[in-house]
Amino acid sequence: MKKLMNDPENIVTAFLDGLVAANGERLQRLEGTDVITRRSFKPQKVGIVSGGGSGHEPAHAGYVGEGMLDAAVAGEVFTSPGADQFLAAIQAADQGAGVLVLVKNYNGDVMNVEMAQEMAEAEGITAEMVIINDDVAVDDPEQRRGIAGTVLVQKMTGAFAETGASLSEVKRLAEKAVSRVRSMSVALTPCTLPAVDQPSFDLAEEEMEVGIGIHGERGMDRREVASSAEIARLLLDHILPEIPQGAPLAVLVNGMGSTSLMELQVFANDVIEQLDRDIQHTFVGEYMTSLDMAGVSLTLLALDDELAEHLQAPVKTVQWKQ
Amino acid sequence: MKKLMNDPENIVTAFLDGLVAANGERLQRLEGTDVITRRSFKPQKVGIVSGGGSGHEPAHAGYVGEGMLDAAVAGEVFTSPGADQFLAAIQAADQGAGVLVLVKNYNGDVMNVEMAQEMAEAEGITAEMVIINDDVAVDDPEQRRGIAGTVLVQKMTGAFAETGASLSEVKRLAEKAVSRVRSMSVALTPCTLPAVDQPSFDLAEEEMEVGIGIHGERGMDRREVASSAEIARLLLDHILPEIPQGAPLAVLVNGMGSTSLMELQVFANDVIEQLDRDIQHTFVGEYMTSLDMAGVSLTLLALDDELAEHLQAPVKTVQWKQ
Structure with missing residues (x-):
């Protein structure tokens, strides 16, 4: 299979570099991480973080910006980012009003976000999580995967956070969106x-x-x-x-x-x-x-x-x- | 080759119907044609028309709207639309200040636009044409094809027309864009x-x-x-x-x-x-x-x-x- 790439092992890094190079006025990459954030954050706004394995572009880094995500975490292709990466995103996105992490329902992602949440709490940052599971191809709702519906949840949650709503309010809206x-x-x-x-x-x-x-x-x-x-x-x-x-x-x-x-x-x-x-x-x-x-x-x-x-x-x- | 479609002979019509169905507040299809236009036009603005064979989506219908095209003409896949279709687009786009047609450099397209120009002139509509030939893979500049650079020319020309510039001014800018x-x-x-x-x-x-x-x-x-x-x-x-x-x-x-x-x-x-x-x-x-x-x-x-x-x-x- 022919692909437009250089070293396949390095494709995520090259992708993130390209994204920031093309959109430097809007995006930045947190040094030493695969986390893309807004260039400037809004004080006292609830931070919205999402992420997961790469290979789903433009998700999630393409949705970082005003009215949507504050930070996106990119794992290797089809592989969850580690808890430390989610933690870095949470730290960056926290502007004093707490952070909501929107995560697609895959065991690795959920586990790593949970670990990052605990690490953040230890630093005094409140981080909540909402799990997205929109894929009806799986019968058992517990096992349902997060797929394209995720971006609609990110869009609405991000817009609501932009209005200055509290973390509990933003979480309530995200859960309602997930349920619908x-x-x-x-x-x-x-x-x-x-x-x-x-x-x-x-x-x-x-x-x-x-x-x-x-x-x-x-x-x-x-x-x-x-x-x-x-x-x-x-x-x-x-x-x-x-x-x-x-x-x-x-x-x-x-x-x-x-x-x-x-x-x-x-x-x-x-x-x-x-x-x-x-x-x-x-x-x-x-x-x-x-x-x-x-x-x-x-x-x-x-x-x-x-x-x-x-x-x-x-x-x-x-x-x-x- | 598997494709997501119904009748392959009907794919352009189904595409245009889908585009209008999904964007009805913004776009309309001129009855009996394969021309997509804005829902409302700006009086006394120079009309900007483009078009050509289908198969290049989102070009050109995806670029119809404020600040870019007034009308786009869709031919069958990789086939120039007829002169009558270009004429219908010119008629719709004319708001009293004349029309500029931006056409990629293919013989069929250029010939059909020239015929449509003549038909429009006979109705008292001034229609100018600018030919886009950005493809350096062909040595002879006369034979150079119009490819992706076309959309940048459409963007800048459309934005300038929106300011109320005259037809000759808009044509001048389009020609400068083509040359660069x-x-x-x-x-x-x-x-x-x-x-x-x-x-x-x-x-x-x-x-x-x-x-x-x-x-x-x-x-x-x-x-x-x-x-x-x-x-x-x-x-x-x-x-x-x-x-x-x-x-x-x-x-x-x-x-x-x-x-x-x-x-x-x-x-x-x-x-x-x-x-x-x-x-x-x-x-x-x-x-x-x-x-x-x-x-x-x-x-x-x-x-x-x-x-x-x-x-x-x-x-x-x-x-x-x-």
């Missing part, structure tokens, strides 16, 4: 890790993998490739029963890395046509990828007035501006 | 058309194609795959002699469709490290794609004060917001 956002993915091709020459799983030319995770994990089901309209139906049928009925929706159509924008927009068209609900916002693009995987995830978020307000609030990050 | 922007591309894989099951050319696992166009055209040279740093050097060596020396630069690192953001940012890092010039802006992402091609193009724009002002002016489109 659900996603599911389909892969048309597997992904290939930079340091490995083999794809993460094999998929025949006429097959697709339904319910895959964002780390090249196998899905819940493998079947013949379907049309965009059929895939839209399939994902809607899994997601719709899992979100509050009647509420207006935000829709996120997320490309997994190598699916063209033309295809994503065709898929969005099918979702909108089949979704007999009030759709207030539709986002289409690459928000949470899985390296070079071809495929798509669909996220539905059941809005209320408070969530809608923070979803549409101004945001200034490398990836998300409005 | 140069690009070149490398493909790691070919692209595959939606209605065709074969890639546009064959490329062995260890090969890359240097100087490809955005329509799956063969390049000027085929060689062994190089590192990101080596590709940066190669493209810089071709582009730098072609732009004014000494001026501050804007850099655009553009993904061809299926190259991950992580890789694009690694490449941007290599470009910035090797470019011993004053870099005022760096843009990294998918701006002008070639379906599902893997690869990258590099664009350098030599700024002056006027161009810099319009490059950083506010813009509100689906794809480009600042």
Whole structure:
């Protein structure tokens, strides 16, 4: 698998350097870490931290900025950053009002954030954690993974923190957002890790993998490739029963890395046509990828007035501006 | 080649429908055409129109909005729209101050715009044309293709038009921008058309194609795959002699469709490290794609004060917001 890179073992560092080199007026890298933060912090604002393994770009460093994250921690590809890295992010993000860490539901990430929380508390920094688990491809809610819905939670939580809300208020909003956002993915091709020459799983030319995770994990089901309209139906049928009925929706159509924008927009068209609900916002693009995987995830978020307000609030990050 | 689509013959229509369905507050489709326009126009502003074959998303419809294009015309995949479609866009964009059509340098596009110009003149609408030819992979300047540099020309021209400048002034700025922007591309894989099951050319696992166009055209040279740093050097060596020396630069690192953001940012890092010039802006992402091609193009724009002002002016489109 050909990739645009130099040393595969060094790809995360080169990525972070490139991001900061291209956006130096906005972003900085904490020395000696793989933590990207805002260049300037807002005093007394609750700090919002997120992070996890790399390979999901633009998540999470692309979402650092006003109205969203204060700091993002990048692990090696598909590998949780260590507790010390999360701690460095928490220390940087703490401006006297405490820190909320938004973490996708993977054992390694959750464990390392918990350790970082304890280390922060020992230094007198209050750090709370909210776990995001939007992937309905997994039946057991305890085991549900965090996938693309994560970025909507980050967006709304970050906007609310920007208003000066307290840590307990910000945590309450993040938990509400988590409870109302659900996603599911389909892969048309597997992904290939930079340091490995083999794809993460094999998929025949006429097959697709339904319910895959964002780390090249196998899905819940493998079947013949379907049309965009059929895939839209399939994902809607899994997601719709899992979100509050009647509420207006935000829709996120997320490309997994190598699916063209033309295809994503065709898929969005099918979702909108089949979704007999009030759709207030539709986002289409690459928000949470899985390296070079071809495929798509669909996220539905059941809005209320408070969530809608923070979803549409101004945001200034490398990836998300409005 | 698996794609997320329904009927391949209908993919452009489905794409345009999806774009409008997801952005109805901002965009509309002119009935009976493949023209996307702003929902509301600014009276007495010079209209800015662009367009060409599809397959380069988000170009051009993703750039319709305040501070950039008034209307974009979408042809079938890699096929120029007809003169009647360009005419419809010109008619819609004309708000009494004339229209400038920005067209990439391909025979079909230029011919159809010329015909549309004549038809518009017959209706009393003044329509001027500026041809964009930023691709230095072709030696003969007359034959140089328009590739990713196009979007920078659209951005600056659109911003200037928004200030109320006259048609002749806007045309002057567009021509200056064209004279100062140069690009070149490398493909790691070919692209595959939606209605065709074969890639546009064959490329062995260890090969890359240097100087490809955005329509799956063969390049000027085929060689062994190089590192990101080596590709940066190669493209810089071709582009730098072609732009004014000494001026501050804007850099655009553009993904061809299926190259991950992580890789694009690694490449941007290599470009910035090797470019011993004053870099005022760096843009990294998918701006002008070639379906599902893997690869990258590099664009350098030599700024002056006027161009810099319009490059950083506010813009509100689906794809480009600042």
